[in-house]
Amino acid sequence: MHTIKDVAKKANVSIATVSRIVNNQSGYSEETKRKVLAAIKELNYQPNALARGLINKRTHTIGVLLPHFINAFGMELLHGIEEKAHEEGLSVIICSTDSFGAKTMKYLQVLNEKRVDGVIIIGPKLEEEYYDYVKRMAVPVVLLGTEKFDNRLPSVQVDNRAIAYSAVKHLIDKGHERIGMIAFHENGPSLRADGYRKALEDNDIIFNQERIVFSSGFAFEDGVHFFRKLMLQAPDITAAYIISDEMAVGAITAADRLGIKVPHDVSIISHDNLRVADMSIPKLTAVSLPLRRMGRTAAEKVFQMIQTGRPSESSIMQHEIVERDSVCMLAKAVRAKQPC
Amino acid sequence: MHTIKDVAKKANVSIATVSRIVNNQSGYSEETKRKVLAAIKELNYQPNALARGLINKRTHTIGVLLPHFINAFGMELLHGIEEKAHEEGLSVIICSTDSFGAKTMKYLQVLNEKRVDGVIIIGPKLEEEYYDYVKRMAVPVVLLGTEKFDNRLPSVQVDNRAIAYSAVKHLIDKGHERIGMIAFHENGPSLRADGYRKALEDNDIIFNQERIVFSSGFAFEDGVHFFRKLMLQAPDITAAYIISDEMAVGAITAADRLGIKVPHDVSIISHDNLRVADMSIPKLTAVSLPLRRMGRTAAEKVFQMIQTGRPSESSIMQHEIVERDSVCMLAKAVRAKQPC
DNA sequence: GCTTTTCACGTAAACGTTTACGACATATAG
DNA sequence: CTATATGTCGTAAACGTTTACGTGAAAAGC
Structure with a gap:
C-alpha cells in the first residue's frame, strides 16, 4: 500500500503538492500536475481515509441502528438510506440491535469511537439512555420510524x-x-x-x-x-x-x-x-x-445537518391507499x- | 470531544500511561490506574478509532458488497454476517451494488480508502475486474453466494x-x-x-x-x-x-x-x-x-483470515428439505x- | 553495601494526511 | 530599474493515538 510520500518521491515534489493536486486545490503548474497524476496512477495510490478523517474531522460515514434486522420493513428503509447516503458520498455502517437492550449502547459507543458523521436511528421510540448518549456524541442524529414522536430530535415519520x-x-x-x-x-x-x-x-x-x-x-x-x-x-x-x-x-x-x-x-x-x-x-x-423514500429522506437530513451544522426539520411523509x-x-x- | 491528552492532564500522568491503561497492558500502579480511570469516566473519554487505526493498521471494519438490496435472500445473509461480525468486534459497511456495474468499482475504492480489514462479496459471480482490484487491495476477501465457483478466493456456498x-x-x-x-x-x-x-x-x-x-x-x-x-x-x-x-x-x-x-x-x-x-x-x-449460518460463516472466515493472515478454506453448506x-x-x- | 533486576513511568517518533507559513522565482506596475 | 504582486512550491506543525526506548527509584541478590 503506497502513501503520499511514495507518490511525492516518485514525482519529485513535496507531499504538500501531491496533497494539493489530489484535493484539487490551486498552487501548482500543469506540468507538475501531470507528473503527479502519472505517479499516482503508476503506484495506484489511494489516499488513506483514516489519516484524512483524523485531520478533517470527517469520516464520511454514518451509522444506522435498526432493531429486528430481518424485517422487510426495515430493509426498505435501509435500502433508501443506503441509496441516498452513497449518492452523497457517505458510507453506512449497520448496527442491528436485534434484542433491544444492552447491545444498543455498545453500538453507539462503537459508532462514537469510529467518529461517524451522523446517526440514523430506526425504531419505535428512543430510550432516554440512548438519547442522552447521542446528545453527548454531538453528531447529527435523525429518527426514522412510524411510532412515537420524540420532538427533541429531527425525525422522519408517518402520521x-x-x-x-x-x-x-x-x-x-x-x-x-x-x-x-x-x-x-x-x-x-x-x-x-x-x-x-x-x-x-x-x-x-x-x-x-x-x-x-x-x-x-x-x-x-x-x-x-x-x-x-x-x-x-x-x-x-x-x-x-x-x-x-x-x-x-x-x-x-x-x-x-x-x-x-x-x-x-x-x-x-x-x-x-x-x-x-x-x-x-x-x-x-x-x-x-413510502418506506424507500423515508429512508432517503432520513439520509438527506443527516447529510444536510452535517453540511450546515444546524438541526433539520422533522418530516411527516404522505401515505396512500x-x-x-x-x-x-x-x-x-x-x-x-x-x-x- | 476529549482526547487522551485531556485525560493525561487531568490525571497528572503522561499520555503513554493513559494509553497503557486503556489497552490494559502492564506498567503502572494500581494507584495511577484508579486516577486515570476516574479521569476517563469524568471526561467520558472515548479513544479515537481513526488515530488507532492509523497506527495499528486495523480498522475493525469490514465491507459487504451485495447486489439487489431489496432481496430477502440477501437480507438473511447480511443478517448472519452482521451478527457474527459484531460478535467479533467488527463493524460492517454495506454497499448495495444495485445496478451491477460501475458502482461496484466505486464501492471497492471507498472500502479501500477506508482501509477496511476485510471484504465479503455476495453475488453470483465475481467479475474479473473486481477480482483484480481486491487482489491489489491485499485484504481478506470471501465470496458468499450460490452460483458459480471461483476457487481463487475462499468462499462459502451451497452445492x-x-x-x-x-x-x-x-x-x-x-x-x-x-x-x-x-x-x-x-x-x-x-x-x-x-x-x-x-x-x-x-x-x-x-x-x-x-x-x-x-x-x-x-x-x-x-x-x-x-x-x-x-x-x-x-x-x-x-x-x-x-x-x-x-x-x-x-x-x-x-x-x-x-x-x-x-x-x-x-x-x-x-x-x-x-x-x-x-x-x-x-x-x-x-x-x-442455511442462509443465516452462511452469512455467519462468511464473517467467521474473514475474521479468521484477518487474525491469522492466511487464506481460509472454502465451505459448502448443507441443505435440507x-x-x-x-x-x-x-x-x-x-x-x-x-x-x- | 554494592550491583543487578524489576517496576513505574515519561519522551519522542511514528502512522498518513492537511494546511498555515514562508521562500523563491517570475511577472507586472510605476 | 526598483517595488510589488503573483504563482509555484517546500517545511513543518498538527490531528490522536501506540510503542520503542530511556530514566530513575525501589527491590532483590550477593
Whole structure:
C-alpha cells in the first residue's frame, strides 16, 4: 500500500503538492500536475481515509441502528438510506440491535469511537439512555420510524392516526360498517386505534370494544393468531384493518382455515404495502408507506445537518391507499347479512 | 470531544500511561490506574478509532458488497454476517451494488480508502475486474453466494447441483415422474438443471426438454409468467421444481388463475425456504438453505483470515428439505391421470 | 553495601494526511 | 530599474493515538 510520500518521491515534489493536486486545490503548474497524476496512477495510490478523517474531522460515514434486522420493513428503509447516503458520498455502517437492550449502547459507543458523521436511528421510540448518549456524541442524529414522536430530535415519520383513519375510511366508503382491527399492543394509547375510532365516529358508527384486538407483534403468526381471536370476539364483522402486511397474510391463512373467504366474507386492508402484499391470494389492498423514500429522506437530513451544522426539520411523509383484491364493495342492500 | 491528552492532564500522568491503561497492558500502579480511570469516566473519554487505526493498521471494519438490496435472500445473509461480525468486534459497511456495474468499482475504492480489514462479496459471480482490484487491495476477501465457483478466493456456498438433485429426488420419492422445472437462464450450463437431469436419469425417467423452462429472474412476476409458460409447454406434469420461493408463490398464483390446484393437480417444491415459504397457501415444501449460518460463516472466515493472515478454506453448506403442503404423494395406481 | 533486576513511568517518533507559513522565482506596475 | 504582486512550491506543525526506548527509584541478590 503506497502513501503520499511514495507518490511525492516518485514525482519529485513535496507531499504538500501531491496533497494539493489530489484535493484539487490551486498552487501548482500543469506540468507538475501531470507528473503527479502519472505517479499516482503508476503506484495506484489511494489516499488513506483514516489519516484524512483524523485531520478533517470527517469520516464520511454514518451509522444506522435498526432493531429486528430481518424485517422487510426495515430493509426498505435501509435500502433508501443506503441509496441516498452513497449518492452523497457517505458510507453506512449497520448496527442491528436485534434484542433491544444492552447491545444498543455498545453500538453507539462503537459508532462514537469510529467518529461517524451522523446517526440514523430506526425504531419505535428512543430510550432516554440512548438519547442522552447521542446528545453527548454531538453528531447529527435523525429518527426514522412510524411510532412515537420524540420532538427533541429531527425525525422522519408517518402520521399513524391519519393512516388508520384513511384505512378505515376506505372500508367505510366501500360500504362496511362492522369493521374490526388488529392493532399493536402498546403501553400508552395507540395512535392507530385512535384513528380507527375517529373514522368510525365521524361516520356515525358506534365504536365497539370487541372489534379491536391487540397483537404483541407484526409477524405472520401473530396474524393467524389474532385474526382467529378477532373473529371469535366479533364474528359479525365484514372487514378488518390489520396493521402489517405479514399479519394480513396470516389473517388470510387463518380465515382459510376457518372457512372464511377473503374478501367475500370479510374484507381486509393492511398496512405498509411491502412486496408480500402483491404476492398473497388475494392480493392485499393496503395503505402504502413510502418506506424507500423515508429512508432517503432520513439520509438527506443527516447529510444536510452535517453540511450546515444546524438541526433539520422533522418530516411527516404522505401515505396512500393502493387498491387490490382484498377489499370488496358491500352494496347497501346486502349489508345486512350476505357476503358481497 | 476529549482526547487522551485531556485525560493525561487531568490525571497528572503522561499520555503513554493513559494509553497503557486503556489497552490494559502492564506498567503502572494500581494507584495511577484508579486516577486515570476516574479521569476517563469524568471526561467520558472515548479513544479515537481513526488515530488507532492509523497506527495499528486495523480498522475493525469490514465491507459487504451485495447486489439487489431489496432481496430477502440477501437480507438473511447480511443478517448472519452482521451478527457474527459484531460478535467479533467488527463493524460492517454495506454497499448495495444495485445496478451491477460501475458502482461496484466505486464501492471497492471507498472500502479501500477506508482501509477496511476485510471484504465479503455476495453475488453470483465475481467479475474479473473486481477480482483484480481486491487482489491489489491485499485484504481478506470471501465470496458468499450460490452460483458459480471461483476457487481463487475462499468462499462459502451451497452445492446447487446436489440441491436440485435432492429436490427432484424428493418429488420422485413422492411418486412423481413427469416433473417440470423453472430454472435460471445462465450463459454457461446450469448446475441446477444438471442436478435435475441427473436425478431423473438415476431413476430411469427420460429427460424431456419441454419440461424445463428458463427464467430471467427470481421474482414473483417471473414465477407467474414462467409457470404459465411451463404449463403450456408441458401440460402433463404433476410436479415442478422452482428455484426460488417468490417464483413458487408466483407459480401458485398463476396456477390459481389457470384453474390448477396446488398440490392436488401439480406439486411444487421450491428453493431457499425464506419466510414467504411459510406464508403462502399452501405452505411451500422447499429446499432450505442455511442462509443465516452462511452469512455467519462468511464473517467467521474473514475474521479468521484477518487474525491469522492466511487464506481460509472454502465451505459448502448443507441443505435440507423441509416438507410442508405444496407437494403431495402420488400413489402408483393414480399416477396415470388423476390428481392425488 | 554494592550491583543487578524489576517496576513505574515519561519522551519522542511514528502512522498518513492537511494546511498555515514562508521562500523563491517570475511577472507586472510605476 | 526598483517595488510589488503573483504563482509555484517546500517545511513543518498538527490531528490522536501506540510503542520503542530511556530514566530513575525501589527491590532483590550477593
